[in-house]
Each structure stands twice: as structure tokens, then as C-alpha cells.
Amino acid sequence: xxxxxxxxxxxxxxxxxxxxxxxxxxxxxxxxxxxxxxxxxxxxxxxxxxxxxxxxxxxxxxxxxxxxxxxxxxxxxxxxxxxxxxxxxxxxxxxxxxxxxxxxxxxxxxxxxxxxxxxxxxxxxxxxxxxxxxxxxxxxxxxxxxxxxxxxxxxxxxxxxxxxxxxxxxxxxxxxxxxxxxxxxxxxxxxxxxxxxxxxxxxxxxxxxxxxxxxxxxxxxxxxxxxxxxxxxxxxxxxxxxxxxxxxxxxxxxxxxxxxxxxxxxxxxxxxxxxxxxxxxxxxxxxxxxxxxxxxxxxxxxxxxxxxxxxxxxxxxxxxxxxxxxxxxxxxxxxxxxxxxxxxxxxxxxxxxxxxxxxxxxxxxxxxxxxxxxxxxxxxxxxxxxxxxxx
Amino acid sequence: xxxxxxxxxxxxxxxxxxxxxxxxxxxxxxxxxxxxxxxxxxxxxxxxxxxxxxxxxxxxxxxxxxxxxxxxxxxxxxxxxxxxxxxxxxxxxxxxxxxxxxxxxxxxxxxxxxxxxxxxxxxxxxxxxxxxxxxxxxxxxxxxxxxxxxxxxxxxxxxxxxxxxxxxxxxxxxxxxxxxxxxxxxxxxxxxxxxxxxxxxxxxxxxxxxxxxxxxxxxxxxxxxxxxxxxxxxxxxxxxxxxxxxxxxxxxxxxxxxxxxxxxxxxxxxxxxxxxxxxxxxxxxxxxxxxxxxxxxxxxxxxxxxxxxxxxxxxxxxxxxxxxxxxxxxxxxxxxxxxxxxxxxxxx
Ligand SMILES: N[C@@H](CCC(=O)N[C@@H](CS)C(=O)NCC(=O)O)C(=O)O
Numbered sequence: 174x175x176x177x178x179x180x181x182x183x184x185x186x187x188x189x190x191x192x193x194x195x196x197x198x199x200x201x202x203x204x205x206x207x208x209x210x211x212x213x214x215x216x217x218x219x220x221x222x223x224x225x226x227x228x229x230x231x232x233x234x235x236x237x238x239x240x241x242x243x244x245x246x247x248x249x250x251x252x253x254x255x256x257x258x259x260x261x262x263x264x265x266x267x268x269x270x271x272x273x274x275x276x277x278x279x280x281x282x283x284x285x286x287x288x289x290x291x292x293x294x295x296x297x298x299x300x301x302x303x304x305x306x307x308x309x310x311x312x313x314x315x316x317x318x319x320x321x322x323x324x325x326x327x328x329x330x331x332x333x334x335x336x337x338x339x340x341x342x343x344x345x346x347x348x349x350x351x352x353x354x355x356x357x358x359x360x361x362x363x364x365x366x367x368x369x370x371x372x373x374x375x376x377x378x379x380x381x382x383x384x385x386x387x388x389x390x391x392x393x394x395x396x397x398x399x400x401x402x403x404x405x406x407x408x409x410x411x412x413x414x415x416x417x418x419x420x421x422x423x424x425x426x427x428x429x430x431x432x433x434x435x436x437x438x439x440x441x442x443x444x445x446x447x448x449x450x451x452x453x454x455x456x457x458x459x460x461x462x463x464x465x466x467x468x469x470x471x472x473x474x475x476x477x478x479x480x481x482x483x484x485x486x487x488x489x490x491x492x493x494x495x496x497x498x499x500x501x502x503x504x505x506x507x508x509x510x511x512x513x514x515x516x517x518x519x520x521x522x523x524x525x526x527x528x529x530x531x532x533x534x535x536x537x538x539x540x541x542x543x544x545x546x547x548x549x550x551x552x553x554x555x556x557x558x559x560x561x562x563x564x
Numbered sequence: 565x566x567x568x569x570x571x572x573x574x575x576x577x578x579x580x581x582x583x584x585x586x587x588x589x590x591x592x593x594x595x596x597x598x599x600x601x602x603x604x605x606x607x608x609x610x611x612x613x614x615x616x617x618x619x620x621x622x623x624x625x626x627x628x629x630x631x632x633x634x635x636x637x638x639x640x641x642x643x644x645x646x647x648x649x650x651x652x653x654x655x656x657x658x659x660x661x662x663x664x665x666x667x668x669x670x671x672x673x674x675x676x677x678x679x680x681x682x683x684x685x686x687x688x689x690x691x692x693x694x695x696x697x698x699x700x701x702x703x704x705x706x707x708x709x710x711x712x713x714x715x716x717x718x719x720x721x722x723x724x725x726x727x728x729x730x731x732x733x734x735x736x737x738x739x740x741x742x743x744x745x746x747x748x749x750x751x752x753x754x755x756x757x758x759x760x761x762x763x764x765x766x767x768x769x770x771x772x773x774x775x776x777x778x779x780x781x782x783x784x785x786x787x788x789x790x791x792x793x794x795x796x797x798x799x800x801x802x803x804x805x806x807x808x809x810x811x812x813x814x815x816x817x818x819x820x821x822x823x824x825x826x827x828x829x830x831x832x833x834x835x836x837x838x839x840x841x842x843x844x845x846x847x848x849x850x851x852x853x854x855x856x857x858x859x860x861x862x863x864x865x866x867x868x869x870x871x872x873x874x875x876x877x878x879x880x881x882x883x884x885x886x887x888x889x890x891x892x893x894x895x896x897x898x899x900x901x902x903x904x905x906x907x908x909x910x911x912x
Pocket of ligand 1: 613614615616617656657658676677678725727728729730751752753754770771773774775798800
């Protein structure tokens, strides 16, 4: 948001009047609704307040990234829902970007089959309503996945079943030291790339910063195991029989089918829009640029990395930010297939059990607003960092 | 300059709309029923039902609703509008139902809704009675080897509807048995059934009537069975908004009339012939004695219309629940005179 547009232009009185009136109108509107809501709630004997957040939630949630059970508070349930929303959004954004970039480049391929395939993909997944796709993936997954006793077995450590994808659980000792080593690796990488850039710009020397970075990323955490006292054990899921025909895996971590289907649907759908952005971005870079780059002897990879991508990114990023926001908001379809996101857990179950519609809906709306604003400011920051800097 | 003017007009007209709305919104505590007036003006009863629960509220392919929950709304329509068919149905998920009622989208919620203290007291709702005494149960696959809730073991996954008492009871139950479980809560019943059918969960839990009704929708109903235990009390009944006492009474007594009519042997076919009955209570129920309707601002034939157009409770039960095979045995929903617990205050 640009603050300048809000500042009052005092010199120009003609413009001042509508601005003041608009402001007055907005204030009146808000107070009117607040007042009316207050009166209506009083009439119906509904109290307003956020005290309920500390009350015991008394319902359980099937999938949570943090410790939770029904004896915890509504606030805790909110946090569980929020984290689940974040989880599926992050996974969705990553996969959507990967598919989107691949398909977007694929649409420009000189290979007819590849280009056609990419086009068909975009047309199909962009034009079917997301909710339908969600049901499709969910119930297709449920139909296709085997029962636990016939699980798809990956090397006896991981199993895919209709009840979820069971993977080993990491059990850490001195986890914080491991995290520090990763942070240290990242700081080192930033230094190396800064240094490499300087060397290249000042002395024309090429330092393989990418390979050094990769090495650092593995070496430092590895050292934390060798000398930092970090230990990692795995808890491997095992099949347990619970009755004549009911089996399930115990131990390990279960990636539930609801999460898989939701992430799948969101990313397949959003990827179509990202693909179109990528295509537009690449087409938007002038042909002359590439030819000029080729004429000074850059390789094809270098042209893409140093000439085309930096310019294309500036075209791609703003509309793609929108898609990231859409994906995050669309994740609220989760309720349809029982993925316990913030809408299902908080704006659904908690709202029903407490009846605190106004409070809960405003908290939920505020949360989505905050999420959207964080994503767009991050993307704005990123966009600025790739923008061409006039020297 | 032109723009300033345009803005002004916009603002003024918007404010006028607001002031007008403000006047319409007021008026609590009057003796007349606002809801009744609005219903009579609109010409139909606004009734919230389920999204499809055979026997309770279910639409056929032509969009005609039927079931014992639907019949509560039909009874009210017969009483206040003279025609049981003058009802507008709004299908609602468990999660949406109370918001829809409080917001005034519907005036009666008749959707297998459990009467609990917190719902009655907390959210601006009032329960008017019970039209089905139920309890929560579990459904499992017949071949599962589970014959009682005592066969459940930790790690079991249970599918249910979100925003229901079921979710809460389930936790109490499994906790008391010290069994860890995976709850999977869907918004719509159809998805619950589909997920359970596909093997996503080992058991499906909700009101026993709901289990029996949903079983009829499954691909192979005979592969499933309902466990004998009942883990909660679920008195299901119609709900109205708090604050309109007359409307509340109309709905309550429309339900009571159907139950009392059965008690006195008044049916849809014999009701009008009983006008000269010896029994004064029968005469009151068919409107040939007393002035019961005037208490709500209705004529004296209101109860006769309910019985004639909708039927007594026994007829309704037989038509929707027993003959459809959902729950042939009336169990607690039998009259108190016949060993059940259906007992309503006398209409006099
Ligand atoms: N009686 C319980 C449960 C009501 C409920 O929602 N039951 C489900 C399962 S029987 C249902 O009605 N589904 C039908 C629908 O989705 O409309 C309550 O009031 O909380």
C-alpha cells in the first residue's frame, strides 16, 4: 500500500472535501455496524468477548504439528489449525512452483509433443472447479490406496496405505545444535557468494560458489553429528492388528491422505496459472537480448541464467504472488475433505461449540489477512531484489 | 467539481438506506410475534433441514422433502398458514445450522439437532421439545470381528461430522476407555459415508438413527452393522431463535399436538369426525371446544389442520422411520402409555 495516496492534499480544497466525507462515511458505517451488532447481540442474549479462547476445547483433532488434545484450550486448537493451513500452503506453493515453471517452459518447447502436453495440462486443470478436483484427488486416492495389511512397502521403513503414508519419525538429541550448524552453513554461503561476486566483478575471476555452497550445506551439519553430540534415531512404523480385519501402522509419522489430496489439488490447479505467468515472462524478454548475449559468447545455460531469467522474473513475480495468495486462501476448501485447517478446526468446530461467531470469524479473517500481507510483502521484497538496479 | 457532487449523492443515498434498515431492525419485546407476522406476510415457513438424512429430512429426485423433521415444519405451516405444503426448505450442514437460524435465514431449525445445555443457553437459541429420542452409536464392517465397543483398540480411526455433539461424545468415550484414536471430521454426511466406505476409517460414529439412515445409502449396506452400545443421550428436536416467545410456543405446541393426538387415537383420517366426541380433550385437539388457538393469535382449527394434513406422531413415525426399515422398533419413541418415554404437556 502506498501511504502517499492517503495523505491529504491541503492546498487543493476541492479535493479535500470528498476525502473528508469519505472518511466520515467509513467511520459512520463501521460504528453503525458495530452498534447494530451490539444491540442485536444484547437482544438475543449473546455476550461478546474473547475469554472463551482460554476455555477447554474438548474436541480432538486428527492431525497436528504440535502437541494437542481436547483438554487444551481453544487458542491452542486455533494454533493447530493455523499451522496445518501453513503446512499445506507451503507444500502447495513449492509443488505448484515446480510444476508451473516446468510446464511454462514446456509450453515454449520446440518439441511439439512436449508443448502440446503442457498446453492440454493447462487447459484441463485451469477450467475444472477446484472443489471438484479436490474431491477427485481425495476419493481417487482413497480408492487407489491399499488397506494397511496390503500396504505399499518402501524398503520396510515407509508404507503407503489408505489411512496415510507412514514414514519414520525422527527422534533427535541436541536438535538445537543441528539447527545452529544449518544456520551457520547459510551464513557462510552468503559470505562466499558475496566474495565470489566481488571477485567476478573486480578481477573477472570465476569462483564456483554454487558447489562450495552445497558442500558447506552438507559439511557443517555433518560435523555437528561428529563432534557436536547431535544424534538422530528413527522410529519405524510397524503394522499392528487391532481386530480380525482391522490393521493399522503404529509409530512413525503419518502423512494423512487428506493432506496429500489437498496439496495435490491446490498445486495442480495453481500450477496452471503459474505456468502461464512463466510463459508470458519468458516471451516478454526481447529476442535481441538473447542474440546479443550469444554474440558475446555466453553458453545457452549462461544466457538463461544471466540474461533471460533475471528479466523474465520481473514479469513473472507480481502475478505469481497473486497465485500464491490464491493458493493460501483456497486451502480453506480443506473442510470438505476433513483436513483440519484453520477453517475446519476454528471457524468450524470451535465456532459451533462456542457459538462465538463474530469473534471467531474476525480472528479467522484477520489471520488470513495477515498471511496474505506477509506473503505479498515477502514477494515484494524478492521482486525488488531481482529488479534491475539503475547504476 | 462534478466528482464531489457525485460522491455526495452516493453518501447521502447510502446513509438513507442505513437509516431505513435501522428502523426495520428494532422492536423487541412486543407481545405479537414478529416471526409469525413475517411468516404470514411471506406465505411460507422458513425451515432449516439436513442435507439429506432418510427418514428425518430427505429430498426425493423431484426436490420434495419428507421425514419426521420435515413434518414439524409442515405442522407449523398447517397451523399458521392453513397449508402444510407452504414451507421453504433450506438444507444446512451441522456446522451452518445455528448461524442460519440466528441470522434469520430460517425460522425453525428441524434437523436432527441434539438439545444440550450449552446450545440452549449460550448461542441465542431455544429448543422447543423432542421429536426423536436418540443416542450415539458406532458402525463397523461386519467382517471386522468387532462385536462391541469393548473390542476397540488404540489406533482406531473414526469418521464423523464436524460441529456435532458426536465429536465431543466420541472424545469422552475413548478417553474413558483409555483408547487413543484418530478422529476424521467431515462437514457433510455424504463425505463421511464415502470415506468410511472406502476404508479410510474403521468406524463411523453418529446418532444411531443417523447410522441406520446412512446405511441405506451405502454401496453394500449388508456389509456393515451398528454396535449394540449407546454412548450418549441425543434428544433431537426443533429449535427456534431466542426472543420470540409466541413463535416458540407455536412450534412447541404444533409438535405436542401431533404426539397428543396419537395418545387420544386421533388420526389424519378420523380427526374431523371426532368433532362431536364425548371426550373433552379430543374435542379441544380437533378444535370443537375451548379456544386454544387464540393464545397464539391463531384460529381454533389450527390443531385440526395439523392432524389432518400431517398426521399424528405414530402415523409419521410409521411412514418415515418404521416402514422404510430405518428403525422399525419405536423403542423410547413409543408413547408413555405404551412403555416409551414420549410424554408431552396437555394441550388445554
Ligand atoms: N445430533 C447431533 C448430530 C447431528 C448431525 O449432524 N448428524 C449428521 C450425521 S447423522 C447429519 O445429520 N448429517 C446429514 C447432513 O449432513 O445434512 C448434533 O446435533 O450435533
